[in-house]
Amino acid sequence: MTDYTNDEFMYITKTVMKVLDTWNLTTEQAVQVLGLSAQTKKRQLDKYRTLKAFPNDPIIIKRLSHIVGISDALRTTFPRNLNMAEKWMNTNHRRFDNKTPLSIILEEGIDGLCKVRSELDCTFAWNATA
Template sequence: MTTAQFIQGSEQARIIKMIMKLFDHWKLSTGEQLSLLGLPKENRRALVGYSNGQPLANDRDKLERARILLGIHKSLRLLFPHNRKLLYGWMTQPNEAFSGATPVQLIDESGLMGLYMVHTYLDRVRCR
C-alpha cells in the first residue's frame, strides 16, 4: 500500500486530528510540532487550521510523515502498554541511541530521515 493510498479524502482530517492529539500528549512546542510535520517554523497558521479540522495537505511528504508518526505511536503503545508516562514522554527524553538527543531533536535536525531513524529504532527494540 502506498502512502497516497494510506490517506484519502475525509481520512486526512481524521489522521491530522489524531496527530494533533498525539502532539498534545507528547507535550510538544509549536515549533516542534511544525518540525515533525515538515512545515516552516513561521507556519503557525497551519497548526491552527489542523486543530480546527482542516485536512492534512495532500502531498507525499506530509502523508509519509503522518504514516511514520502514527507508526512511532503504535510502536510506543506496544512497548509501554501499561506505562503512560513512558508512552507519552519517550519522544522528549534524551536517548543514548541518538547520541543523547531526544527523538524530537533528532527529527528536528534530520527531517524525514530522522523520523525514519526513530521509527526503525523502535521497531528494532520491539522485535528483540
Template sequence: MQSLNPEDRLQLARMIVNLLDEWGVEPAGQVLLLGLPEETKPRSMARYGRDLPLPEDAEVMERVEHLVGIADALRTTFPRNARMGTLWLNQRNNRFNDRVPLDVMLEDGLAGVIAVRAHLDCAFDWDMSGSKA
C-alpha cells in the same frame, strides 16, 4: 500511503495534532515534524486539530505514517503506561548519541523521524535493512 479524501485527511489531522500535543511538541515543532510548507504559521496547528485537513502532499503523508508507526511502537513497548512513551521521547538516549529522540526528529527532519521509528519498531527496521524473510 494511498490518496485520502478531505474528510479522511481531516480525521488524520485531528489525530496527529492530538498525538503531537500528547508528546509535548510545540506548534512550531509540529509544523517541522509534519513537513508542512515553510509559510505555515504555528498557530494554524490549532485549525488542523479542529477543521483543516492535512495537505494532500506525499512527504506530509510519509511523515504522518512514520509518526503513527512511532506511536504504535511506543504503545507496544509500554503497554501498561501510555505516559511512558512521552517520557521516552523526551529523555536522552544513548542510541542517538545522548540526544533526546524528539530532538532527533525535530533537528534531523525525515531522517530523524525514520531513525527513531527504526529504533523502536524492529519489524520496520528489518524491512528497511532489506532482510526480508
C-alpha cells in the same frame, strides 16, 4: 497523491495532532516535525485539530506515516502507561548519542523520524533494510 477520502484524511490529521499533543511539542516543534512551512502559526495548527486536513503532499504523508508508526510502537512498548510516550521522546538515549529522540527528529527531519521509528519498531527496521 493518496487514495484517501476527505473524511479519512481528516481523521488521520486529527489523530496525528493528538499524537503531537501527547508528545507535548511547542508550535514550532510540531511545525518542524510535520514538515510544514516555518511561517505556520499556532492558529493554523489549531485548525488541523478540528477543521482542516493536512496538505495532501507526498512528503507530508510520509512524515504522517512515521509519526503514526512511532506512536503505535510507543503504545505497544508502554501499554500500561501512555504517559511514557512523552517521557521517552524527551529522554536522552544512548543509541542517539545521548540525544533525545525528539531532538533527532528536529535535527534530521524525515531521516530522524525514520531513525526513531526504527529504534522502536523492529519490523519497520527490518523492512527498511531488506
